[in-house]
Amino acid sequence: MTQLTKIRATMQVDVADIRIIVTHPMETGQRKDPKTGQVVPPHFIKNVTVTVGGKTVMEAQWSQAVSKNPYLGFRVRGAKAGDKVVVHWEDNKGESETTEATLA
């Protein structure tokens, strides 16, 4: 399976700049298929966890309100180059993915 999550983690002097993008449809369950008229079932990411160097730095509970192909960017203090950045998410259909990157 192709990797759906992409991570870019760089040190900006003493702060780690972490950017994450997930290729995901993020269906709300409100939309109708224009061809068939059928409601497209909801399909969205529910939980996101990011750890840096084994320590959880961010946890999020997402809902239908988050856009398609969601993008996440934040900065973390106290990290150093070489630390492992691990992103884990799971969606309402039970699909999930864990992706690793090294802080550069």
Place this chain on the structure above:
Amino acid sequence: MTMKRLIRILSTIGAVAFGASAVAGAEDDRRHFVELYQNRFAGIQLADYVYGALIFSADAKAQYDSMMVMPPWQDVIEQGRKMWETPLKNGNTYASCFPSEGKNVGGNYPYFDDKLGKVVTFEMAINRCRRDNGEAEYKYDDMATMGTLTVYARSLSDGMSVNIKVEGVGAQAAYETGKRFFYSRRGQLNFACANCHVGNAGNRVRNEFLSPVIGQTTHWPLFRGEGDLWTLQRRYVACNALTRAVPFAIGSEEYNNLEYFHSYMSNGLPMHTAVWRK
């Protein structure tokens, strides 16, 4: 200055005498635009014109840069890659239809085909490939098929310089037709392409800057707004509609000729697909 002009007039006369006026005409037009913009926007490097209207707004350029670090349209490019690599009905691939397997060729399109007697765009080359290999042609205005395949196929030419050639009588005529389109007023607002993108480049229309002609064709198809895929000719349709004109069809000869003239103006600039525009 007068000496320079004199030399240019003399060299033009020389070119006519040697029957190469076609190249001189198009090249003169391009140089005219380069001079015009470089006089008006002194601080802007020629290579930066590929950013279009973004060169007039540091803020918009910064937003663009941060978006391009992790573009949200990777899934569409991936889909295009699958289409490109899937063999056609008789087992041939798209790569077999293009020189050097489709890599670094996008900058040569559109070109004038002397045998067909008309301009051939990149999209037409894709459809010719499909026809030759026993598949139905894609519709030129269908972004889910033609657009998605083209966006991947043209990304194989990233970094190549635009290299449009106007050689021969037929090519010159097509170029002139495209140029006439560019300078012709149309629609209820009575605007030509040139009204906005030559004299008013860098000025605002409502809250949007108008982009200069050079560099406009280097990065199509591109993504607009929230990831909507647009080919160059889809943009022409929207442009014409904004001037309250009845647009031509995507893939029509009128637009193909315009694309031929229009692409020549970006000669020498690097290609980059796909990018984001407002």
